[in-house]
Amino acid sequence: MMSGFSRLRAGGLLAGAALFATAACGAGAAETTPDGKPEVVAAFYPLQWLSEQVGGSDAQVSGLTPPGVEPHDVELGIQQVTELKNATLAVYVKGVQPAVDEAVEPDTSFDAATAVATIPAGEHAEEGEEEHGHEELPYDPHLWLDPSRLATVATKLGERLATADPAHAQGYKERATKTAAALGALDQELTKGLTTCTSRTLVTAHEAFGYLADRYKLKQVGITLDPETEPSPARLSEVAKLAKAEGVTTIFTEALVSPKVAEVLASQVGAKTAVLDPLESKPSGDYLSAMRDNLKTLQTALGCTA
Numbered sequence: 001m002m003s004g005f006s007r008l009r010a011g012g013l014l015a016g017a018a019l020f021a022t023a024a025c026g027a028g029a030a031e032t033t034p035d036g037k038p039e040v041v042a043a044f045y046p047l048q049w050l051s052e053q054v055g056g057s058d059a060q061v062s063g064l065t066p067p068g069v070e071p072h073d074v075e076l077g078i079q080q081v082t083e084l085k086n087a088t089l090a091v092y093v094k095g096v097q098p099a100v101d102e103a104v105e106p107d108t109s110f111d112a113a114t115a116v117a118t119i120p121a122g123e124h125a126e127e128g129e130e131e132h133g134h135e136e137l138p139y140d141p142h143l144w145l146d147p148s149r150l151a152t153v154a155t156k157l158g159e160r161l162a163t164a165d166p167a168h169a170q171g172y173k174e175r176a177t178k179t180a181a182a183l184g185a186l187d188q189e190l191t192k193g194l195t196t197c198t199s200r201t202l203v204t205a206h207e208a209f210g211y212l213a214d215r216y217k218l219k220q221v222g223i224t225l226d227p228e229t230e231p232s233p234a235r236l237s238e239v240a241k242l243a244k245a246e247g248v249t250t251i252f253t254e255a256l257v258s259p260k261v262a263e264v265l266a267s268q269v270g271a272k273t274a275v276l277d278p279l280e281s282k283p284s285g286d287y288l289s290a291m292r293d294n295l296k297t298l299q300t301a302l303g304c305t306a
């Protein structure tokens, strides 16, 4: 199990790094930039985008996961652990990256999963298969794929930043309101665009789109929960049977995951493949434009008439 191995390595690295950070920095106060701006460290892309929108020019936002890296795979070096611990605010989703979950400090972190109603983790875990990133997580962590939930996160993030940096409270709250409104508009486009479709079944390479399915009344069938785990032949034939029964025309893959499994499945059921972006890494545009691209892909694949 490759993913299990990489998690172990990340855990070992982190244990050493955490000790070192404690010894080197003591109980250091929250960090600010030389010009006094609060430092916001966002765990991965959608949270970085959101933090930049809400933080504006009042905050210094940095992203922890480099572009093109699956955030679930991220390993933290000493410098990144220190950065997370000393940040004015670390923004993350508990359950996506175990190394981050362990490194953040309760008082200076914001777990976006605490801001919204979560949905249960995928039900299609195979015997012995772990939720990707976390073994006992009771909920699906991919909440950013529902813009209406992300709007709620924006509002809460505005409140947290206003508390952390009271001198600029009004700016944070205004930008949070504006960001929430942009996300609300996107949510309406998705609702409208996905109302009338020939199919509502979403067969995906890994089960990342639960919130999108929940919000827009689609049914997600994930081939695997963990993007690094090969599905068993039994799981593949189960999904193939279901895809045929539901007249599925498209199997969705994603940029950072090998399309091999989806391609095999697609050829078995006579379907095409298309890329649906789970936004775990920076897209070519931004969060809003990537979600609009996802909408177009979904409309074509599901036969929706807007």
Ligand SMILES: [Zn+2]
Binding pocket: 072, 132, 142, 208, 278, 280
């Ligand atoms: Zn994921």
